[in-house]
Amino acid sequence: MSAADTGRGWPAAGAFGPTQALDDGTIRSRTDAYFNRTRDIVTRFGDRQVTYALFIRRPVISAPRLMTEWLDGVARARGISLSYDIMFPEGAWVGAGEPLIYITGSFVALADLETLLLQKLGPPCVAALNAYQMAMALPGARFMAMEARHCAGFEMQEQMAYAASVGSRAAQREGALGFVGGANDATAGFFGDGRGLGTMPHALVGYAGSTLRAAEMFHSTYPEADLVVLVDYFGREITDALEVCRAFPDLAAAGRVGVRLDTHGGRFLEGLDPQLSYAALERNTPGTIRRYRSETELRHLVGTGVSAAAIWRMREALDAAGFPKVRIIVSSGFSVEKCLSMADAHAPIDLVGTGSFIPDRWSETYATADVVSYDGEARVKIGREFLLRKARDRAVPARESAS
Known part of the structure; x- marks a missing residue:
């Protein structure tokens, strides 16, 4: 799938060196030994066409x-042909235990890939759901x-930046603003x-020695950029935020000033305590505060750190x-x-800036x-028969990978 398939930017092919280990020696060293031994045995006793779920x-x-x-890259490097059916398009909800993808090809060619394939599938799928839920919570x-x-x-x-972009696009299709970018250049392409x-x-x-001086230094160096200032360093979030706004009134009036709250969990925002937070x-x-709350919810609402009360107090000021x-x-x-x-x-x-x-x-x-x-004959270990029940209408047509 290319950048054109999503309408978004996509990092250049080969940009991620650690993930592009395609040679047999590297794959063998990174995969579990019993898969390597399986490949050796199947090579000796005869290959078969297999399908993985x-x-x-x-x-x-x-x-x-x-x-x-x-996987496409491995197929090219090894000069092999294989196919895969993606059962759910990128960004689609998948129920627990539902096969995401079926991969068909030579057992010899696929046996030692399982470890690395699983490493690259599970974490992005779970993180994508988290990103989707976060974006939908605050659309x-x-x-x-x-x-x-x-x-x-x-x-x-x-993997995590890619996941955030996938979950975000799923939320954006439902009206949320979602993730608009990442924190560094290397993964910015995932967000277009x-x-x-x-x-x-x-x-x-x-x-800099003061929040205002840091703002002045930043604006002097990057005058075309919006000015977003951390205001918790000295424990004077409101005082320092207002000082920066008064020093840059034109930028503030144009919506080009932002104050970033990152108050740690050991104290309250300037001027707040439990009673004032309530x-x-x-x-x-x-x-909001009158409904039943767990301890965690109360901490998020009126506790120390960046609470809902702290955010409302900053907006008021x-x-x-x-x-x-x-x-x-x-x-x-x-x-x-x-x-x-x-x-x-x-x-x-x-x-919201988050890696959570x-x-x-x-x-x-x-x-x-x-x-x-195996060679077209359905066979799976007892208890995994549900994997044999393929969806009648595949969401994504079969994809061929070949040398």
């Missing part, structure tokens, strides 16, 4: 493209993918852009000071659950593969 035990959103593009907010710092290397980062998004880290504010919510979203067009950007643990709490509180969020679509429980990302036919 790949599935995940929990509901997901279909995100198979990194896997199928890698009027834009999201920026900030997964890179939480990933175990670039291959995982690639050539550059990563972002302005400044806390380190720049510390270097009051801020009651002023702006009466009734900006509006009262004459800066209604200054945007509020939030970060710090915006998971599906936190986004749902923010939606319930009607928090005035313009953009990365699955919390990695065991939920485990994909599984079973051979379901």
